[in-house]
Structures are given as structure tokens and as C-alpha cells.
Amino acid sequence: MFSTTVIYTVFLVFSETFFTTASSELTVSRELRIQENFLVSWIVNNDTIIFNVSTEAKPGEYVGIGVSYNGAMKGADIGIAKIFPGGIISFEDRYGIDKVSPILDKSQDWHLLSSNFRKESTVSFQVSRLLNTGDSAQDVEITEDTLRLIWATGKFETDTGKLHYHENGTRGVIPINFLDPDMDTPSHEELSNMFDLWNPKRKTHLSRNETTYICSFFKSPDIPKRHVIGFGLEVNPIENLRHVHHLDLYRCSAPSGTSPTEFFAPFVGNDYDCSYSPVQFPFENCLQFEFTWSEGGGITLFPENMGLPLQPNEYYMTQTHYDNPHERDDIVLETGFNIYLTSNLRPIEVGQLYVGFMTSKSYALTVPPNSTNFTVSSHCSSPCTSNLPPEGINTFSVMLHSHNSGRRMQLRQFRSGTELPPLAKDDYYDFNYQNNRRLRETRKIMPGDHLTVECVYDTVWKGGKSVLGGRSARDEMCIAFLLYWPRIENVNLCGSYHDQEQVLNFMGVEKVYQYQGEVDATIIEPSHLAGLKYSHVVENLMNWSLPVRERYQKFAQYGEQHAFCHPTVGLNESMAKTAYPKIILTRESRAGWNIGATGIIVMSIILQMCL
Template identity: 35%
Template sequence: MYKKFIKYILLCMCMCLNSLSSIASGATFLHNDELQLKAIGESLDPSGSYILSWEVDLKKQRITFEAEVATLGYIGLGISPNGNMAGADLFIGGVYKNGTKYGYDMHARDTTMPIQDNQSDWTLIDASENESKTYLKFTRLLNTCDDNDYPISNDTVRIIWSIGETDDITYHKGNRGTKSLNLLMPNNDNFNPDDYLKWDLETEIEMPSEDTTYWCSFKKAPELNSTHHIIAFEPILTNELAMNYTHHFIIYKCTPPKGQNEEDFFGPHLNHPGENCYLPDDQQSLPIKYCMSQYVYVWSKGGKRMIFPEGVGYPFPEKVGESNYYLLEIHYDNPEKLPGLTFKTGGRVLYTDKPIETDAELLTVSHDVSIAMTIPPNQTEFIVAGHCSPQCTEAGLSDGGINIFNSLLHSHLSGRKLKVRHFRDDVELPWLDFDNQYDFNFQQNKPLRDAVRVLPGDQLTVECTYSTTWNNHKAVIGGLSTREEMCMAFLWYYPKQKLDYCGSYYPNDVLHEMGVINYTVSKPSVGGLPIYTILEPKDLAGEYVESLSTKFKWNETFVREIERRRRYSTHHSGCLYKLQGRGDVISVQYPYDFMKYGPEDVCKREVVKPAGNNSSSFVVVHTSLIFMIIMLIFVTKSDLQAIQI
């Protein structure tokens, strides 16, 4: 207890020192606060009638928008919690016929006429018109601390837009839309793809008329006489069909069985059109299982180009003359089961022959995809957690640890919030990544503003918050379909280590908890996860999900209890190590009695900000520091050495 108290004092002291200048200025603290972010020419509508650009000054905590829109009427831009009008934070501006410029800070309580804010935080900088277009430039703080304004942070925002035919702010008819964006995504203005070598991995087939298909085919990389480095990936979606029906693709690296030559083992399958990735072993004609343990790249719906930091790359190939075969997995999402659609889809690898100092690797943290992930019907917030245990990072990372620089958070249609938590001993460090407005159709590899150091013995936990209200009163289980669920984080890091995958699952018999006495397990004809059918009790007999949805008597107490068990009880955790296979199954759960991390409430802090100068803030900070220093006087040298933060 004594050491824990001292650790708390040290943690508070570090946080206080890091926030000192922020508190004095009244500004939100962000890492790299000198960084300028800029995005140019984002088309909000398919026709290109509404072009939005923006620039973020992280030091001043201010975002400035520029809109160029094909209208001589009003322009509306809003930030919405769900993509709808209700609850949206809005700015509406334009130029009247007499040349007067106007701009209003507004908000919407429902789908009726928006209301002007009492506190105006959006500011019009400039407005002009030509024969066919209106141009606006306007600005606001990232967090205005106004309840009617939406705080902008490093997660997904739903931008809503509207175009008025006149300057009368009335109903916009069909001239509106929504688009998910990350407004604080670092820019890549200096990146030119033409400066690099390219390798395209593509598949062109007639998409099966099934709800969900995972299609795998073999690809051979260019034969290189020296190790190059991959420095970027991007999707190849050649037409609207590819964009609409490609849910994700994964590039895996293939390794033949020990003693086998990869050319002889994989080469004969290069001209094969591919097959379902998850057929039973006795039905598979391709050696797919020798490729699916090592991820190279994951792209998911809505994602754009992913670029490595300067001086970092993925070795390509790792060994000259070897590691030239890859597997391309494409998830076709065809909920209408439409037949006869043929299109090309895949990914592009951008690589260089110039020297790269540091090798990168991809780590997956997840809750295993299985029936253990059972989410009751009609839930608005049901949380599932998957753990990467301290034992896995201890065994898989070297003494210096790793630096995570990019994150892709992944779930399916029920996902609403995703978060990667980071624990060291019994202290929770700042979240590695989070998205409180997750959008299934906008899954973007996110460069972290500062690389996050993960040390051997650290624990990573991915948390997914689900809503099943969309699913017509049906339960949702873990599975491969977009109407089923996953909870995953794909984390790029350097330097390259042997840890590839780290996840967990709730090990108890889920069916027994539901009162099931007897059931059968079968394999689907098209491959995938097992199908469970309840036999007893008779009043629950039938296919598992259907019975849970239509026959099971849910109540709030039971729902919260099974959520608590799955989230906080002991999980089984497994690790995959490069070229070594799966490690031992380990028991893992949240650290016992840990010190919880919470982001600073900037608006609450600013309530006590003095109206005159900032001397009072310094007094508060210095008084707190003096108290902490006094407490540390009583800490022995050996105690300090034993404490790690």
C-alpha cells in the first residue's frame, strides 16, 4: 500500500509537470503542440460540388476551414455525433446579394430549423462569390467548452453538409450529405508515390452470391537481389463495385513447412484463381494455412494510404531469395447475395531500394473471434475486452521494448467505441488509441502523433463497445460476417521483434451460462466458424443466435452480469511468435486494483482560470508540486528504484 501511494504521487507529479505550461495558458495540452496539420481538397459529395480544406494549429488549439461550393446560396457545415441533423454543431454562412457577408454559429436539437447559439464560437474570416461558386473561410477552437459545440479530438467525426439554393436559411431539400473524417490526421503533403517502386496484389473474380466470402489467392513478390523496404500501402479499388463490396483485405507472408522449398511448395498455385479461405482442411486445395500466421498489412473499408514514418520500413524480402510468396485475403461483403458481379480489388505495396535504418513489424491485439463473444439483442452499450498479457510481451519483446507508431481499430456493424488501453504494473498509462465515434465505413490506419513505448511486461487491452439496436432484436456473436463481430487492433511498431499476435477470450462455457443443457456443433458448408444448435432445453431448441434472439428471456440484471463476467473475469491469453508458433495459454485479466487513467477535463479546469493574469494558476501548480516533493522526502532510495512509471 505504501509503495502504491508513492507510485501515485510520482504519477501525479509527472502529469503535473507535463501539463504546467498548458495550465498556465488555459490551452489544451497535446503532444507536439507546434505541429501544423493541413488537409486540402476533400470532396464531401460524389460530384465534387462541395470541396472542404482545413488547417489545424495544435499550439493555439484552433481549426480553420475553407469551403468552396457550387452555389450562390448558403453553405452549411456541421459536426454530428451520429451523422444526423439532431444534436449537430453547425456553421452556416454565405454572401447576400448586396455583398454583405454572413456567418452563424448554430446547433440542431432535432430535424427542424437549427437554433443560433447564445455563445458564438465559430468565426467567419472571409466570404466571396463568383459566377457559380461561394467561398468561405471560418474558424473555431477544437474545444470551445460550449455544450452546443462538438469537441474535436483525434477520433472519427461525422461531417454533415448542406447547400442552399438561396441565402434564405430554409430546408435544403436533397442538397445535403454526411462523411466521416479524422480532422486531426497528420498530413502527407511531402509524400509522392511516384518516387517509389510498386507491386500490385489484385484479385478479379465473380463475387460469390453469399452474404460473406473470404477469398484467398497466392501472389509472388518481385525477385530482388537485395533487401528493400516497404514504406507505404494503399488500396486498389478500380470501380464502384470494388468500393461497395470489398470489406477488407489482408496481405500475409507465406512460410513453407520446414525442409520444403517455397518455390516448389507455393509456386504451382500462382495461377490458381483462389478459393474460400476458411474451408475445412479436407476440402482445401491450396496450402493457405502456411500463410495466415503472419500479417503484413490490413486494409479495411474507408481506409486510405498508410505511410511509414521517415527512416522506418518493413523489410522486403526479409531474406534475399526467400519470403517471396504472399497470400491475399479479400473479404467480400454481399448482404443482398447478388449474383454475377465481377470486379478487381486488392492492394499496392510501395517500396524503396534506398537505405532504411529501422525495421517495422505489425502486432495484432484482439479478443479471439468465437462464440465467447455473445452480445445480447437491443443493447446500446455492451463492452467486450481482449487482453495481451504481460507474459506475452515479456517473452516477445526485447529489453528496450517497442515503439508503436500506427493503429487500425477494427470491429463490424455493431461497433460504436474502440479503445486500446496500456498498463504497466498496476498503473494505467494514457490510452494508446481510441475512437469514441467509430464508423464501420471509415476504418483508417491512424498515425500516432507520438510513438508509444511498450516495454516487456506491459499489458495491452483492446475494448470494444457495441450496440445491437440496429439488428432487428437479434443477438450478435463473434464471427467473420460483418453482421457478426470482431474486436481487434492492428498496431505497427519498431524495431522489429518476434511478437506477432496477442489476444484472449472468455473461456467459460457460454452456452451453459445461458442455461443450455445439450447442443451440437457443425461446420458450415462454405467454411468459417462452427455453427451451434441447441437441443435442450426444448424451449430454447434451435440455431444458437436465433434462439437467443426469439426464445431466450433477457433481463437487464442478467445482461449486466454476463457483460461483467466476460469483461472482468479471467481470460485465456495466447501469443504467436515469429517462426516459433503459438506460446502457452496464459490466464490474464485487468491488473488488480490498478490506477485508472482519465483524459484531462480541459473545460472543468478552465472554470478556475483567473480573469486577470495567470499567477493564481502557477500558485496552484507550485503548491501541488511542493506537497509532492515533501512526500517524496520520506521515500528511500531503494523504494524509488523499485518503482517504475
Template identity: 30%
Template sequence: MRLQTVITLAAILTCDAKLPTHKSHIQPNELPPNPTQNAQALRLLDVQAKSAKTSRIVNEYKPRHRRDVFDSKSYNESSLIWAHSERLDENGDVVLRWVNSDSSITFRVEARTRGYVGIGFNSARNMRGADLLVAWVDDRNNHAHVLDCHGLTFEDRAVADEVQNVELVSGYQNDTHTTVEFRRMLDTCDIQDFVIGDDTMQVLWALGPDGSDGELPKHVKSGSRPLRLLLPVSKPQTIPLRHWDVRINNLTIPHDMATLFWCKIFKAPDLPMKHHIVGYQPLIDSRPIRDGVPMLEKNSLSPVHHMVLYECAEDPDQHLWKEWANQDGFYGPSRPSEWATCVTPVAAWAIGSKGEFLPENVGIPLGEKTGVSFYMLEVHYDNQALHEVLDNSGIRIHYTPALRAHDAALLGAGVGVSALHVIPPKQKQYRTVGICSPECTNSTMPEEGINIVSVLLHAHGTARKISLKHVRGNNELPRISEENSYDVRYQQSRIVPGGRRFLKGDTLITECTYDSSSRDKPILGGYSASQEMCLSFVLYYPRTELAGCYSMTPVKEFFETFGVREFYALSMTDVENIFLSSGNLENLPPKIEFDIRQHASESEAMQGDDQGVGLMKELIIREPAEFQNKTFLAHLNQMPWSESVLTEQIEKTLYKGMHMTFCKKRDDNWGAPIQIQNYPDYVELVSNEAAEKSCNYKSVLPQNSVTKSANSISSSLISAILAVCTIIVTR
């Protein structure tokens, strides 16, 4: 009897959810007929049994105190310096601050509620299977509480973890807000907890109504925000910083343009000596036009999708460039041909990013007397909602006269942006790949190679994974950077821990994995948000002449993969030349050029620089006979994509087959000749992360998770007890 009492008390000490004690709060045990044959009924029975048992135990015992209860009357402001801070919602009702060490992370949550606040971590945007934390301050005694939970996989309910792996630091509430600070290990070795690592995760939040205090009825607000929590400190504090704003000037985005590229030239600041660019931040200023008047609306969404600032190769005749710098800019496809020399990226920003500050040992040169004088800002607007908007967005460049140890540069790599980049529909995990060839790196890099310090991985909405692979000789080395939970809403640069030495003759491979299961038609490569990309922007030192290194499927091999051998009016060489000129319509047969332009003008919304999509609609198949007189796009749309044998073969052919490689220098010349070559033959790296874990995800209590006393229960006994506390959260 004594042992039974000890075990029961231990369960309460492990999990006091402060659930309601009234029977009216317990869901009635009403089951469908034949519950033993009904999985849903069995699940309901299991959850209700846990709820009833929890309530019975809470009614029977009244624990006096425990480690995860804090008296807010003794609250003092934390002495921690919070390295990062993010608003989880648009209004700032939930603010998350955090700082991490090599093994643990400490959070501070500030929420506009006098009820409970819930925070969760998941790979999906919902609580099913999520790692959840629920905290509140008791209105009666001002005691703060925290509870480690997880979401059920089959319904929106939260259940207390078997082991409580979260440590309450402090908590209090005032008239409007509840504030809680708590700590946990990055990897608790508990299968019910989410491992906080380098990948993007969905940070969930929920607010209970005032007075809920752990009873957790239906929440009043909830949402999610993609974030990476293991980030470097955002801004250097010890060096003199200046800034240079490069931004678009009063550009009206018309309501009939779903995708728009706009380019503008800027003259570099007049600096008497060399400076270093050390960071950049977005300047988003988009105002919807209502009845002809631009309106500053708090929650209006900007159509700015991504922005890239490029260096322009030096031109002895600067008169024309100065004129362009004084103008408002040009629509992307109609920009002057001389702007093609603006190919070296300096800053690359995409949705969700707050910008980047470079590691303290590198900077991008600015203001050298013999260096770059002009830059081009390229802004991609994604206006699928077809609103009329006045835009003044751009990038703030931070620079300093305090020079860093190394001159750095950005390198663009991946799949060449064109309609030859195809993702079939109905695919859960479809892979494409872009190669930076060893011929390119061998001809453009110094003998000692380069050092890679950070990477920005970029794709559009159907991408789920992106990785930057490193091949040396016949072996793949550890990945330089990878994102296994890619979210297009959050595209932040990733520091490469310790840097990576990349040698002459090494190969860079950018691989993207897409989920097109919700699509009915193939997705073509292009700049529109409805199209796809697969790119990586690599920050490295020392600075070289290399600006871009890409590949795409050769034209002939591409069309043969889809069973097409010949078109009317255009040879394969003609088609290839068009794609090599980024879909330029010049020198086309007059009828085809007319049809492409006519269809563009008739469409509901122009898609801007389509990179060959318009051509796909006009190419008429001549051979083979079974596809004759169809346009290639119609043929592509009508293929039996549900046949897995077909899609697997197409993926294998385009991935492992022939690649046309491009190696572009900063002056817009070729660093190596365009080549058609086989996919490199190498021994792929086999990931074995699970075997490297020392804990193997056993449910264990963290150190100091239970307050020690003369009468304390052994942690081994507590860890063996099943926490029977269930929290019900209904949506």
C-alpha cells in the same frame, strides 16, 4: 437610453444573420391548447420569439461592416498549403480542405451553389445538437458572410451561437460555386461548439438554393461524412517511391454469396537489396454485372469490406508457391493448408480508409535476400445486396530504397474471430474484450520492449467505441489509442502521438463497446458484416517474431455462462477442438457435418467462412433438462434479453472471467502455450479530461474576434450579450 442602444447594436454586430425582413417569412404564432402544459408548444414559442426579435432588430439597424464580412472583389487565392482534402458527397459538389496547428484549424469549403453552404460537426449524422457554420456571398455586393450556429436538441433548427467563435478568412463566388475559408480554435471553450479532437466525427453539409444568401429556406441537398480531422500529412514528398500492386484478377462474386473471403498468393518484387514499405493505398475496382456484362458505374458501391496483406513464412521448397502465385487464388475455407503460415499482417485496409503512410522513422522490410518471398492477400467481400460483381480490387504497396531508421511490423490483437464472441440484443452499451497476455509479450519481445507508432481499430456495424488499453504490472497506463465515436464507414489508422514504449510482460487489451438496441437476436462473432469483430492492428518497431495475440472465452465457460452443460453427440472437448480449428468441419460426426453443409446450401445466401456459426445451429442441448433438445442457437435467441440483470451478469462473466489466450509467431508456431487464465487484476485508469481543461467550457470570444477601432465595444460587454439571431432550417 444610450446604454440600451449600445447593447442592441452590439447584439447585431455579434450576429447579423441577414434574415428576411418580410413578415411573411416569420412563422405564425399558433400554439396548441394549454401551452404551459405542453413542452413542445413551449419550445415552439421560444424559437418563434427569438425569430421575431431577430427580424425586428435587423429591420431597425443596418450595420455597415464587421469582422466576419469579406469583400470578395478583393479575393486572392489562399497561400495556405492544404494538408488534407475530402469530397463530402459522391459527386464532389462539396469539397472540404483543411490544415491545422496545435490549437487551431483552417477550412476551405468549395460548394456547387450560389446560395448558402452549411458545414457542421456532430457525433450523430444529423444537425440536432450539432456545431454548425453557415456561409454565403451576397449577390448584391459580393460580400462574404459567415455565422457560427448550433442545432437545437429537439428539432431540426439552427440557432446562432451566443458567441461567434469562427473567423472568416475570405470568400467569393463565381457562376457555379461558392468558396469560403474560415478559421476556428480546436477547442473554443464554448459549450455550443464541438471540440475537434482525435475521435471520428460526422461532418455535415447542406446547400441552399441559388440566391438564398443567408435567408436559409429549405436546403436543396444535404448529407454527412465521417472523418477524423487531426491526421498526419498523407504522403512523403521527399523520397523516391516505387509501387507494387497486389490485386485480385477478374473474380466473379456470385449473386448468392452474401459474404465471401478470397485469398491469393503474390511473389515479392525481385529486388537486389533491402527496401522499406512506407505506405499503402486501396485499389477498388468492382463492376456490377448487368445482363452478363461488367458495367463501370460511377456511383455503384463496391462489396469490398476489408483487405489484409500477410507475409508468408519462408519455405525452402518454393516451386509450389510459385505455382500458387500464378493462379487466381482460392475461396478462403478451401485454401491450401500451407497458407496457414501467412499470418503476419503487412497492410490492413477497411471501409472508408484512404490507406496509410508510415511515420518517417519506420518502414516494413521488403526484398531482403533471406527475407520474405511470398505474400497472401485476403479480401473480404460483403455482398448483402446479392449482386453479381466482377472484381479486380487490391492494395497498392509503396516502397523505397531509402531505408528508414527502424524495421517495423504489424501485430494483430483483440478478440479471436469466432461464434463464441456474442453480443446480446437490446443493449445500448455492451462491452467485449480481447487480451494479449504478459506471457506472450514476455516470450516474444526484446529486453528493451517495442515502440508502438500507429493503430488501426476494427469492428463492424454495431460497434460504437474501441480502445487499446495498456497495462503494466497492476496499473493501467494511458490508452494507446481509442475511438469514442466509431463509424464502420470510416476506418483510418490512428497515429500514436509521440509513440508508446511497450515493455516485455506488459498487457494489451482491446475493448469494444456495441449498441445492439435495434437488434432482436444476439450477434455472433464472424467475418460477415452482419456479425461482429473486435480487433486492433498495431504498427510497431523494432520488428519481432510476434504476428498475432488474441483471446476468447474458453468453450466450457462460454456455454456454462448461458446455462448449458452438455450436448448430444459432441463433448465439450470436441466442441473446443472445432472452434480452435476456426470452425473446420473435418472429423465431425457424419450426421452433424451433413446437417451443417445441408443448411448452408439451403440458405438464401451463403455466409462464407462462418467461424462456428453453423455448428451453433446443430449443437443439441442435453443438459440441463429445461433446455433439452433445443439447438444452442435457438436457446440463445429465446433468452429474456430485456432483463438487465441477466445481460449485466453475462457481460461481467465474459469480460472479467476466464480467457483462453493465443500467441502466434510469424512462422505460424506458438510464441507461448495456449493458456486459460483470469482477466488481469489491475487498477483501471480514471479519465478526468474535463478537469484538465483550463477553460471549463465558458462562452468566450476568441482573440481578434471583433475588429478593434476607436469606437469599438469592449469584448467583455459583447460576450455578456445574448445573440438573439435564429436561423430556421427545415428538412
């Protein structure tokens, strides 16, 4: 019935989103126009979700909607509305077993509340089900994770009820967070009429490289101070959107005693390969991370009383990740930000905090070939967060970010020996659907808190290849981007990475050479491996027996790491070490991750004692 082919025509953009807590009363109202004549809306009241569906269908046809963990038919929880002669509508709870007609669920947990059929072939119906029906065998629990809304229309035999396979163009898969509220985000056109617009963008002819990072320099408008109230991506032509993986904005600062105009003006209007440029450009002077858009994201708006400061005649750098998997040489596109500005300055100023792995330390993040549920951690340590103001900062939005091998992610928070509920968690992470998700409740990060990003990877899809940390979508990252208030200047990047020498030694490698920006290093020593690529050793010469895998997994998740904290001075990166904190008290926020909450906590404490 349903297939994984995506028919992705979504007219409403959802970017203002949240995570719930156990104590919160859950109320959600959402609407999604799948196609011009196909509207799905839903309301959540505590433990129940009610779907309203309206589309065109005639007697002898069916309309199906469902929930899937990964967009596939197999394992999907599906509701089918059948329209019989006379406009009579029946509804069935079905279960996907493969690319065949879904079978009737033994427990009918979708309930038809109302239905209507009009002669002009418009059908509407309302159905309800519990978020957690208790039928784990044939239903999908609706949680805060990224799930997939699947839909299809087709014909059925009115005498037997047998469903026919849907035709092309009559089914689709849409990644969605069902429990995120509809913040009624206006369109770009509407926002442009409501606010001033700054549109830093550049036209680029892509090289045939699979992955390209382009750094471009811009000068802010020569107008009095404004507040950024939101941002979105602009790509022309729109069909080339698939080649843009992410776009970041950095604020630049000239060296002390240097005129910003004299220092940055020669670079404005020019583009540079961020990693391989033969021309020197001031990348190191543009490290104040302001905000990011990533694949599948929409327009991000800040709360109505908050804005990000934009001063006149400041200098900024954008970093654009272009993806060209087929290595074409005919792709020309214009890419940039739509940045919405207001002259009515808001009372609260926001900032962004990067938490996670330093990807430039490429092979420090190594995931062995044919790995499943392989967990990597990165820590924002207490010495770094100690630089936060005494009252802390208030996080209102989180984006979790990894690449094609990422399967699950979460951002954990520890305070004074106690683990708090995760700041963010997604057990069904979707690389193609990354948003700045608004938290349901603002979360406080206090001085001395310890944050840990955990990423769970699967490399089986690479057919015996390993995965290294790097820029390509086929390499990996492990990052959380937090939007918060009040804005501070002394902590912008916070994270950790494994000692590269320890990783090399584990693989039997002593010394390597990396060309500027190169991910896969060339081995120099030992002599019998000289000239080989590091990945070749990991994939072909390592004996990944179960004991070796377990030992490396323990190192990758629990081993001591180098901490970094930017731009704060005083935390000596070469000396600072970090790992999981000792836990005295925990909350039940770890269910279903690896060996469970208790096991991980006990293991963390034991490892801390042994490291």
C-alpha cells in the same frame, strides 16, 4: 437542412494520422476538396480551429459547414454563411434539431474572421471556434474521435433570412478526424512514378453468399531485397469498392526442411474459400500478418526512414473479405494491393502486431439482443509481451477494427500496476471509415506491458437479434492493428477469448456442433434444445432481465479469458489465463467510459481478487 445522404467525392487521401497527448502542443493544417469547386481547409492551433471555405455561390444563397457526431442533422453544430445582394456575407452559428432548418444557437461560438465575394460567383470565408466551446447543449466538441463534416448549399430569403431546404446533390457527410495532420499523401499515380510497384491481385466472380473470404497465393518478384514503403487498395471496376470490406497480406513459411517453392508453388495463381474450401491449402503456413487495408481506408505510407522487408521469391497469401448483402450473382471484380517498393533500403524495418479477440472462437463473443453500451474486452497479456526485446517496440500507427455493431473502441496500456494513457481511442467509431492512424508521438510497448482492447457494442439496430463473433460485417470483431519498429518475428498475434464452454453454460447449453467455418452453432445437448441454433436460444429462450444482463456483462468484460500469443512457443494456450491487471496507479484516461475511471479501476481490482 442537412441530411444523412452521403455525397462522397474526396480528392485527397488521408492515412498518415495521429493521436494527441495532454502534454503535446497541438498544431494541425489540413485541406479537403469536397467537390471540384468546394474546398475546405482548417488550421488548429492548440485550442482553436480556423476553417477556410471556398466555393461557388450567388447572392440569395448560403453555404453551410458543420460538425456532427454521427452524420445526422439532429445534434449537429452548424455554421451558415449567407451571401446578400452586393456580396455582403453574414455568418450564423446554428444547431440541428432534426431534418428541418437549424435554429440559431443561443451562444454564437463560430466567429467570422474574413470573407470575400467575387462577381464570378466565388465566395470564400474564414471562421474560427474553440475545439471545446463549453456549450455542450448546442455545440459539438472537436476531439481526436471520428466525427463527421457535414456541408450543404442552398437558397435563403434575403428579406427574412429564412433558409430553404437544399436540393439533391448539394449536401453531404464525410467522416473525418479533424485533429489528424495532413501528411500530404501522394496519389497512386504519383507513388507509381516515384517507386517500384508490386501489384498482387486476383479477378473474382463473387458467389451469392452474403460474406465470402477468398485466400489467394502469390510469389514476390524475382528481384533483390526491397523495402515496402507503403500500400493501398486497388479495385476494378471502382464502383465495386463497396463490396470489399478488408484485404490482408500474410507472409508464408514452409515447414522445416521443405523447399518453399515445392510447397507453395502449386497454390500460386489459385483462389480458395478461406473457410469452406473443399481443397486443402496451406493456410496454417501463412500466419505472419504483414499489413491490412480496411473499409474507408486510404493509402498508408511508413515514415521516411522505415520500410517493411520484401525478399525475392518469397510466398504470400492475401485474404479478401467480400460483402454481398443483396446476394447478387453478377459481381465480377479485380482486387489486390498496390505495394510501393524501394531499392534504397531504409535503416529501420517495421512490423505489424495484431491485438484482440480470436474471432474464430465465434460464440465466445456473444452480445445479447437489444444491448446498448455492451463492453467486450480482449487482452494481450504480460507473458506474451515479455517476449519483446529489452528495449521494447515503438508503435507509430494504430487501426481500431470492429463491425456494424461497434460504437466505441479503445486500446488501453498497463505497465507495472500503472495505467498509461490509451494507445488509441475512438468514442464515435465509424465502421465505414477505418484507417491506419499515425500516432502524434511514438508510443513504447515494453516487455511485460499488458494491453487491453475494449469494444462497446449496440445491437438494438438488429431488431431483437444477437451478435456473435465472426467474419461477416453483421457479426463482430474486436481488434487493434499496430504498426511498430523495430521489426521482430516472435510476436505477431496477441490476444484472448472467453472460454466457450462457460459461455454455453451461461446460456443453458451443454454441447454444440459447428460445421467448418460456421458461426452459429447447432445445439446437441441438452436434448430438449437439440437441433436449435445457438442464436435462437440467445434471442428467444434467454430471459434477459436486468440482473441477468448485468451478470453477463460483468463476465464479458471482466471474466478470465484464454490467452494466445503467436508465433511464440512456450505460452500454452490451453493453460494460460488472463484478465485485467491489478491497478495501483492510474491516469485520468477513462472519463466517459461506462461507469467512469475510478469505478472501473476499483471494479477491476475487486474482480481480480474474486476470480
